[in-house]
Amino acid sequence: MIKLKGIGEYTAAAISSFSNNEAKAVLDGNVFRVLARYFGVEEPINSTGGKKIFTTLAQSLIENQQPSLYNQAIMEFGALQCKPKSPACQVCPVQLGCYALKHSKVDVLPVKLKKVKVKERWFNYFIGIKDGYILTKQRNPGDIWQQLFDFPLIETAEKPNADDPIL
Template identity: 80%
Template sequence: MSFQQEIIKWYKINKRSLPWRDTTDAYVIWLSEIILQQTRVEQGLPYFNKFLENFPTVSDFANASEVQVLKLWQGLGYYSRGRNMLFTAKQVMDEHSGVFPVRYEQLVKLKGVGDYTAAAISSFSNNEAKAVLDGNVFRVLARYFGIAEPINSTQGKKTFTALAQSLIEGQEPSIYNQAIMEFGALQCKPKSPACQICPLQLGCYALQHQKVEVLPVKLKTVKVKERWFNYFVALKDGHILTKERKAGDVWQHLYDFPLIETPQAASLGVENFRQEIENLFGKAAKIGLLMQKKHVLTHQIIYVQFFALDNYIVNFKLHTEIKSVLLEEFEALPHPKVISEFMELHVRN
């Protein structure tokens, strides 16, 4: 039995029952694919259901506001995906008369849709013979065929793309693509894969040469930046101070609290930090530490401190980015995960 046949046979027995597998609707498949980027199925499934319930068609999505989309997206991370989805929905309405495209060459031109996503949508909705290459597929191919070229190198991408495309020829694309992705997710896992019960074990290069923990190879290119955020929580008479995060930085267009970012960890005993607080909130402002948290992102580690703020004065004409809103209004806005978690612990209880 060939590599492809073994994968498909395994898939038909072991595949998970997932809602986007029961449709050829390109819009629904697009929703699932974007939501599941950088996200485990278990985490992404409730978000998929929420989005489909709120926006059952691409037209409904296109008519949404950014605030609505980001609020539904809250907690998933990589918020640019949510903003790109709104742009894409409008793009489909304008350029494709509201009909979500199913051909690879059209899909790849949509904002936020790269080669992998275009291949997935076109093969699942239209049975187009375009091979998918995500982390799961890279891992299966690298281990089984013994490919040591880094998956994120230029030559490595060419090698894997050519191999993946050769394997899909002569197969039913929608089944084969889903089968190899599912195989990587459930069977050929990153750590502690179930090699002893794997149907591919006899032909697997990595298993035969003790390379399972080595393959695939990935170049380390991410440089992590450390930042220190000091938030000030001012809750008074049912109102709370907030501000919208601007474009060009992490969490753009989400809402958090007034913030002083410092070049290193700050404490109220540090003169410069205290002076910045007084400049923003007045000399009589009372400050108390509520909580500290380390928030890890892909390219950044953010050390967060939350301070209770009382007896403050804010010059709203000078600091136009700060607003005082009803607590209910604030809760309806989209927040970074670190803010929503703080609210859950210290405000809603």
């Protein structure tokens, strides 16, 4: 099923467990949250290592269960009980075994890496040659390619137009 266009791991696991009762663990935000809090997994859920840890953990928990019922239950538990904000820990049926509650980490688990915002930059280079010498300059510290040599440039906020007089 995963080979079908538009079907990812989550959708394939959900369909196979709900329709065929296959032991495929579904991992969505609710499940990540429940597992991270209950087991104290501090590896970021969106890191390569974190995905492996959560996949292995979730898959081990679904063994010997009714997969369709288990997946729906843990997803629903995360949505209604172990909510992202203001979870109902005081009335939680599994609070005695919850790592996050015991260690006051309910508000910090699960851990998620922040996405790096990519800044587009346009470097417009000039090549100067005179008497066999090529004009270069050393890049400043604290910037991209620091301390490396390159050609003089003008940085613009947008892609330059070929008719721009600075070119």
